[in-house]
Each structure stands twice: as structure tokens, then as C-alpha cells.
Amino acid sequence: EAGVTQFPSHSVIEKGQTVTLRCDPISGHDNLYWYRRVMGKEIKFLLHFVKESKQDESGMPNNRFLAERTGGTYSTLKVQPAELEDSGVYFCASSQDWARTGQGTPRESAREKLFFGSGTQLSVL
Amino acid sequence: QQPVQSPQAVILREGEDAVINCSSSKALYSVHWYRQKHGEAPVFLMILLKGGEQKGHEKISASFNEKKQQSSLYLTASQLSYSGTYFCGTVKTGANNLFFGTGTRLTVIP
Numbered sequence: 254e255a256g257v258t259q260f261p262s263h264s265v266i267e268k269g270q271t272v273t274l275r276c277d278p279i280s281g282h283d284n285l286y287w288y289r290r291v292m293g294k295e296i297k298f299l300l301h302f303v304k305e306s307k308q309d310e311s312g313m314p315n316n317r318f319l320a321e322r323t324g325g326t327y328s329t330l331k332v333q334p335a336e337l338e339d340s341g342v343y344f345c346a347s348s349q350d351w352a353r354t355g356q357g358t359p360r361e362s363a364r365e366k367l368f369f370g371s372g373t374q375l376s377v378l
Numbered sequence: 379q380q381p382v383q384s385p386q387a388v389i390l391r392e393g394e395d396a397v398i399n400c401s402s403s404k405a406l407y408s409v410h411w412y413r414q415k416h417g418e419a420p421v422f423l424m425i426l427l428k429g430g431e432q433k434g435h436e437k438i439s440a441s442f443n444e445k446k447q448q449s450s451l452y453l454t455a456s457q458l459s460y461s462g463t464y465f466c467g468t469v470k471t472g473a474n475n476l477f478f479g480t481g482t483r484l485t486v487i488p
Contacts, residue, residue, distance in 0.1 A: 295380045296465060296478035309475055351474060362425040369419040
């Protein structure tokens with residue numbers, strides 16, 4: 254079974270340019286997440302899709318970031334225009350279920366585990 | 379919102395044990411543990427749900443104390459392959475997403 258794939262693996266761009274990152278989740282995983290890690294810091298949550306809908310985009314830094322998931326399959330994250338502070342590793346992850354706390358239904362915790370892609374190293378110069 | 383991990387880094391000799399702690403200021407519903415080797419994707423280790431459960435994965439186990447809002451990852455008889463950065467991720471009660479700590483860099487030397 255193919256894992257989560259991300260493209261490109263590395264991107265070096267100049268400040269003010271546009272970059273689009275792509276993520277292909279594991280087939281059948283309705284939940285797709287974007288995270289970012291800046292060197293030495295936490296893996297920071299950006300947003301969460303359930304199928305094609307944005308479940309939570311509270312972690313998106315500002316309106317220079319646009320995420321889409323047309324058709325509920327692959328997702329793209331576009332940064333336009335890029336700034337120096339956008340540099341970091343962007344991870345995509347997918348899961349079968351998500352942590353719907355308080356929903357009252359029995360949870361199968363194994364279905365909530367995240368499968369990560371190898372990330373896109375973005376450097377903005 | 380992210381949990382706090384300690385220590386930030388640890389160096390072990392093969393065969394030694396280590397404990398990595400993860401704590402939150404918020405009531406937790408579940409805790410995830412992942413390991414990332416340099417340049418690779420983070421890999422899932424285990425999930426613990428509230429209830430004070432303990433789980434094991436090879437010689438790596440974890441506990442979750444929901445009253446203290448803490449989880450600990452135990453690595454026993456460490457192997458070279460255990461080297462990497464360990465992240466805990468927490469889901470707050472009433473929330474729906476996973477927030478990660480800053481990671482603990484573990485290095486196992488011969």
C-alpha cells in the first residue's frame with residue numbers, strides 16, 4: 254500500500270514568489286492534515302480536511318496561505334507571496350478517523366493514527 | 379496549545395533506559411507518540427486514550443495519567459535504531475485536533 258506522498262521534497266524560492274506544495278494521502282483516508290515544523294520547534298498544526306471540507310483551519314498563519322482539496326483526494330498548499338518566515342518543513346498526514354471527542358461513539362483509536370509524508374523542505378531566501 | 383516535552387535531548391549508550399515526558403495545561407482526551415528519524419517522515423508509535431492506560435511497542439511503552447494531564451514514554455534496553463526525535467501529540471478534551479510538542483532528540487551510541 255502506498256504511503257502519503259509529498260511533492261516537491263525541496264523547494265528554494267525567493268521572497269515574494271509563489272510556491273505550491275502537493276500531498277497525496279493514503280487511498281481511502283478521508284482526513285488530511287497539514288503541519289509545519291520550523292527548525293527546533295514543535296510540529297505546528299495548520300489545517301485539517303475531512304474529505305473536501307476544511308474541518309479546522311485555525312492554524313493557518315495568514316491569508317497568504319491557501320489550502321485546497323478538490324474532490325477529496327490530493328491536497329495543495331499554496332503560499333503567495335512567500336516570506337522569509339515561511340521557511341520550514343511542511344508535513345502532510347492522513348488518517349482514517351479523527352479525534353471526535355465527546356461524540357459518544359466508541360472510538361477505534363488505531364484509526365486515528367496519523368500517517369505522515371516525508372515533508373517538503375521550503376527555503377525562502 | 380501544544381504540550382511541553384522534557385527533556386529536550388538525551389544521549390544514551392546501547393542498553394540504557396530513558397523516559398520522555400509530555401505534559402499539558404489542558405484536560406486531555408488522548409495522547410499520541412511518534413518518532414522521526416532525520417530526513418524521514420514521523421512514524422506512529424502508539425495512541426493512549428484517557429483511562430490511565432499503558433501500552434507497549436517492542437521495548438517501548440507509554441503511560442497516560444489523565445488527572446495529571448501527563449504522558450510518559452519509556453524506552454528500555456535502548457538500541458541504536460531508537461535514535462531520532464520523539465514527539466508527543468495531544469488531543470484536548472472537547473477539541474478535535476492533534477497538537478505536537480517540540481520533540482525530544484534521542485541519540486543512542488554504541
